[in-house]
Structure formats: C-alpha cells, structure tokens
Amino acid sequence: GAGVSQTPSNKVTEKGKYVELRCDPISGHTALYWYRQSLGQGPEFLIYFQGTGAADDSGLPNDRFFAVRPEGSVSTLKIQRTERGDSAVYLCASRPSGGSYEQYFGPGTRLTVT
Amino acid sequence: AQSVSQHNHHVILSEAASLELGCNYSYGGTVNLFWYVQYPGQHLQLLLKYFSGDPLVKGIKGFEAEFIKSKFSFNLRKPSVQWSDTAEYFCAVDNQGGKLIFGQGTELSVKP
Numbered sequence: 001g002a003g004v005s006q007t008p009s010n011k012v013t014e015k016g017k018y019v020e021l022r023c024d025p026i027s028g029h030t031a032l033y034w035y036r037q038s039l040g041q042g043p044e045f046l047i048y049f050q051g052t053g054a055a056d057d058s059g060l061p062n063d064r065f066f067a068v069r070p071e072g073s074v075s076t077l078k079i080q081r082t083e084r085g086d087s088a089v090y091l092c093a094s095r096p097s098g099g100s101y102e103q104y105f106g107p108g109t110r111l112t113v114t
Numbered sequence: 115a116q117s118v119s120q121h122n123h124h125v126i127l128s129e130a131a132s133l134e135l136g137c138n139y140s141y142g143g144t145v146n147l148f149w150y151v152q153y154p155g156q157h158l159q160l161l162l163k164y165f166s167g168d169p170l171v172k173g174i175k176g177f178e179a180e181f182i183k184s185k186f187s188f189n190l191r192k193p194s195v196q197w198s199d200t201a202e203y204f205c206a207v208d209n210q211g212g213k214l215i216f217g218q219g220t221e222l223s224v225k226p
Binding site: 033045056059102103 | 146150156157158159160163165215216217219
C-alpha cells in the first residue's frame with residue numbers, strides 16, 4: 001500500500017516568508033509525528049498528534065512553528081517568519097493504533113531559507 | 115532528559131568485514147529500541163526493533179542487535195557486510211508510544 005507522502009519535496013524560501021509543509025500519513029494510522037533533521041544530525045522531534053489533537057508539542061522550537069491535523073489524517077506544519085536556521089529536512093511519520101510502536105517515515109521536505 | 119549516543123560517526127569497512135555499531139541511551143523507565151537505516155536518496159526505514167522478550171533481535175538483511183539493559187546499550191551487528199549496506203544508521207528510543215529520540219547517526223561506507 002501507499003506509504004507516508006510529503007509535499008513539496010523541496011522548498012526554497014526567502015528569510016521572513018511563511019511556509020506550509022504537508023504530510024499524508026498511511027491510511028488508518030492514528031498517530032502522526034513531525035521531526036526535523038539538520039545536516040549531520042539525527043531527526044529531532046517536533047510534535048505528535050493522536051487523532052486531531054496534539055498529544056505532545058514539546059519539540060516545537062518557538063511560536064513561529066505550528067502544526068494542525070484538523071480531520072485526523074493530513075497534517076500541515078506551518079512556519080512563520082522563516083529564518084536561515086530553519087533550513088533542514090522536515091520528516092513526517094505515522095503509526096497505527098494499538099500495540100505497535102513502529103513509526104513509518106515519509107521522504108521528507110527539504111526546506112532551504114535564503 | 116532522554117538521550118541516545120552513537121559512538122561512531124563514520125565507519126569504513128571492506129566487504130565481508132564484520133560490523134558492530136554502538137548505541138547507548140539514557141532513560142530509567144521501560145523503553146522501546148529501534149535501529150533505522152537511510153540508504154542514499156531514500157527515506158528512513160526500520161531495520162529492527164526491540165519491545166520486550168528475547169534481548170537478541172534479528173532484523174532485515176542479516177542485521178541483529180542485542181539489548182543489554184544493565185549497560186543501557188542496543189548495539190547493531192552484522193557478521194559480513196556488503197557494498198549495498200552503505201547507508202546511514204540511526205539508533206532510536208521511545209517511552210512506549212511517544213516521540214522517538216534519535217542518536218546522531220553513523221555513516222557506514224562499505225568498499226567493494
């Protein structure tokens with residue numbers, strides 16, 4: 001079946017602009033996660049949704065970052081007033097409900113802020 | 115706070131050599147442990163996982179890992195690497211259902 005998809009695959013924006021990154025999880029997966037991966041580092045947690053609500057947003061670096069999942073499937077990560085330090089690969093993962101703790105990752109969106 | 119440490123940033127091996135990548139974590143409670151792999155140009159894929167039971171777990175492509183609770187370690191092993199194992203390997207831990215905490219990754223280069 002289809003895996004996690006993310007759009008766009010690449011996004012170049014100017015400092016100060018607003019961007020939206022989209023994640024389509026695997027159908028039926030109730031949990032959805034956003035991570036950020038900087039060059040040479042492992043993925044770093046941003047936010048986790050269980051259904052429509054954010055179960056843990058402790059990884060969001062500041063209030064310029066916001067994410068929504070209004071219908072419990074697709075999620076959008078929104079970044080306001082982008083800074084050069086926001087440049088990274090933004091990864092989305094989903095997980096089914098129940099006892100499996102395995103997360104399935106999408107290909108990521110490479111964000112470059114110039 | 116939870117953290118994961120991978121001891122090697124870059125490992126270079128010849129084909130048929132044995133591989134061991136170190137991973138240590140800090141967390142006092144019950145954890146799930148994972149190794150993910152990222153082949154060049156591809157997304158993160160699960161290599162193997164440990165939730166409970168036998169501490170020696172086997173994954174895809176001949177990889178295995180051993181959970182040693184007393185050492186807070188979950189080292190990845192493969193007896194004989196192939197050129198196709200060239201990739202970046204990430205160790206990760208979660209506290210059962212929440213966020214994954216990743217190590218910084220180990221880049222493995224296998225020379226043919």
